[in-house]
Amino acid sequence: MKLWGQIIWTLLSGPQGRRRAPQGWAFNLWKTYSSLAGLLSATGMVNHWTRVFEERGIPEARESSEYIVAHVLGAKTFQSLRPALWTKPLTLQQLECIQELCSHRLQRMPVQYILGEWDFQGLNLKMVPPVFIPRPETEELVEWVLEEVAQRPSEVKAQDGPLILEVGCGSGAIALSLLSQLPKSQVIAVDKEEAAVSLTQENAQRLQLQDRIRIIRLDITSDKCRTHLLPWGPMDLVVSNPPYVFHKDMEQLAPEICSYEDLVALDGGDEGMDVITHILTLAPQLLNASGSIFLEVDPRHPELVSSWLQSQPDLHLSLVGVREDFCGRPRFLHIQKSVPSVAAL
Numbered sequence: 525m526k527l528w529g530q531i532i533w534t535l536l537s538g539p540q541g542r543r544r545a546p547q548g549w550a551f552n553l554w555k556t557y558s559s560l561a562g563l564l565s566a567t568g569m570v571n572h573w574t575r576v577f578e579e580r581g582i583p584e585a586r587e588s589s590e591y592i593v594a595h596v597l598g599a600k601t602f603q604s605l606r607p608a609l610w611t612k613p614l615t616l617q618q619l620e621c622i623q624e625l626c627s628h629r630l631q632r633m634p635v636q637y638i639l640g641e642w643d644f645q646g647l648n649l650k651m652v653p654p655v656f657i658p659r660p661e662t663e664e665l666v667e668w669v670l671e672e673v674a675q676r677p678s679e680v681k682a683q684d685g686p687l688i689l690e691v692g693c694g695s696g697a698i699a700l701s702l703l704s705q706l707p708k709s710q711v712i713a714v715d716k717e718e719a720a721v722s723l724t725q726e727n728a729q730r731l732q733l734q735d736r737i738r739i740i741r742l743d744i745t746s747d748k749c750r751t752h753l754l755p756w757g758p759m760d761l762v763v764s765n766p767p768y769v770f771h772k773d774m775e776q777l778a779p780e781i782c783s784y785e786d787l788v789a790l791d792g793g794d795e796g797m798d799v800i801t802h803i804l805t806l807a808p809q810l811l812n813a814s815g816s817i818f819l820e821v822d823p824r825h826p827e828l829v830s831s832w833l834q835s836q837p838d839l840h841l842s843l844v845g846v847r848e849d850f851c852g853r854p855r856f857l858h859i860q861k862s863v864p865s866v867a868a869l
């Protein structure tokens with residue numbers, strides 16, 4: 525059994541491993557796969573590619589190979605495949621498809637782009653590089669917004685709404701999951717990148733949520749932004765997972781991020797506050813009297829945002845809540861518009 529595994533390993537990887545010459549690669553692979561079709565199972569391929577990924581230092585080696593093999597067999601996860609498919613020999617076409625997708629992973633392409641889709645809050649979203657891939661912690665931001673909306677007085681809940689502005693919609697993950705879980709809500713989703721605007725539009729159509737969302741290409745730092753957004757208001761909520769990485773930290777990002785994701789989605793300037801301060805400056809004019817802002821930020825931001833808000837009393841915004849992510853880091857902010865008292869005017 526060990527020897528058989530070694531023969532297959534050698535056939536698939538080549539005797540020189542990573543030093544194998546690229547010439548004649550496609551022809552050799554075709555020969556290799558023709559001879560292995562009907563012999564290798566899904567489990568065999570997962571084990572094989574896990575070893576290759578580990579050898580080449582690819583992160584999340586097993587998860588990557590499991591997702592790719594499951595995807596080729598029409599499932600979302602390897603565990604959700606019918607057990608009979610784990611051991612059933614794969615066809616030549618399936619082997620070639622797995623090889624093709626795994627070769628992208630060897631180039632450090634994120635699995636989400638390789639599969640072309642990813643789930644967020646139970647919604648299946650199309651993923652296309654370089655549009656930012658939604659991260660699991662952002663689901664916690666969405667859950668916090670949903671909790672706050674659920675706590676609104678019943679007479680408010682009976683009305684239409686809430687009307688939500690999302691700044692930096694990316695693939696549409698936040699906007700579309702709020703729309704799908706709040707049936708009376710409406711969202712204005714803005715992003716400065718055309719690729720993000722088109723992907724949000726496509727995902728809204730896929731999920732049949734296009735009637736309650738308005739997607740606008742807009743740079744939140746631009747002068748025309750206020751004039752564009754005012755007619756849509758007043759808003760109940762502003763939600764954003766803005767670019768918040770400190771510029772000096774950008775060089776530490778993994779190759780998966782640097783080579784494939786739009787860095788505009790991440791780089792928040794010197795202290796990661798460039799887009800955050802624009803959102804906070806604009807929000808009071810767009811929000812209704814009791815409106816709220818929910819932001820995903822870096823763990824250093826709760827303190828920075830709090831002191832920035834204190835330096836801007838005219839905005840009448842207060843940081844009323846900070847939440848931790850699943851790693852225990854303070855990552856989410858709830859900022860409320862506070863109507864100034866008559867005495868303060």
Ligand SMILES: C[S@@+](CC[C@H](N)C(=O)[O-])C[C@H]1O[C@@H](n2cnc3c(N)ncnc32)[C@H](O)[C@@H]1O
Pocket residue numbers: 656657658659662691692693694695696697698714715716717720742743744745765766767786788789790799
């Ligand atoms: C971290 S990504 C978040 C994407 C999506 N909301 C999510 O959570 O998956 C930030 C997004 O903000 C957009 N963005 C960056 N700067 C912006 C600006 N000045 N105005 C509007 N959108 C901006 C980027 O194009 C990117 O799509």
